[in-house]
Amino acid sequence: MSLKSDAQHWGSVAKFFHWISVLLIIGVGTVGLIMANLPKKPSLFPVYNMHKSFGLTMLALAVLRLAWRAFDPHPREPAGMPRWQVLGARAGHALLYVLMFAMPLSGWLFDSAAALRPLYWFNLIPIPSLTGGPDTDLKARAHIVHEALFFLLVAVAAGHAAMAVVHQYIQRDGILARMLPNWRR
Template sequence: MMLKNTPERWGAVSQLLHWLSVVLILGLGVLGLVMVELPRSPRWFWVYDLHKSLGLSVLALAALRLAWRAYAGAPRPVPGTPRWQARAASATHALLYLLVFAVPLSGWAYDSVSGLRPLRWFGLFKVPKLAAPSQELQPLVRDAHEWLFWILIALVAVHAAAAFYHHLFQRDATLARMLPGRGAASPSSTPAAEIR
């Protein structure tokens, strides 16, 4: 498999970064929902530190994905895709990138204004604070982090539903070209709009 993207499909690096992001974001979502129910204990601090470290990892991964996409390009829309669908997909991707940056940044900001103990990325090194502690900003930033997360989850659901719609009903290569070990779409999966 090619490492770099081609006009027809995503390369191995893009696929790896995409699916790693999916796993981390879903894991962070579950961890975030569980940790707010935990009683204050040594485990509570450990879970919070893990959540923060994983969130910073998602932020770094998002920057890497964006840099790789700028370098490797992106496949063209599947032939036969209506222009409005291609534009909707582009807008959705842009919003996903924006939110994948905004959610961890808002979490980092919340950690900063909360004035909690120093944040250490997986215990390896200290992460600087983005702002001074602030009782006034703390609930606003916390709510922003939570709302941004739910908007991200909703958009991910729309993105996944569109991919499955293309795979199951349009029978095109939209989903398959982001899966490892898959070649180009076979003629049987060519959209009806292409067969003339």
């Protein structure tokens, strides 16, 4: 088991970043949808705090992941994969990276414009406001963007996961297997 990736395999650091991000997005997104549809009351405050803290963790992980990626070689696409599929997969991955930043950033902007300060990351680290105070218009727009981006992310990630399954079980090129933890193979 190697920490770094090579021309054929993903290393364990890249796999860790991939699957922890998937779990975070599913968990934070599900909690977000539920809490946004419940009547607002003070007892929900800790749930909002957890949503924001785990969401900001996603942002920190996305930064670390891109930094690691800059020095980590990427496995090559399987030989014989059509050019359009290679370009499609790369464009999809790039879009997923953009969304992993945009999702928490839009939430942070929304929270800043709502100005329900102070916000602490897991009750430990103070998180600065991006707006410096309340802004009702921006709050409404950031909320719409935050929600819309989530549905876009779900759609792109579903297509991405479906392609991974098609590659693994129809084209049988081992694409999914090489992203799974080693003990799964």
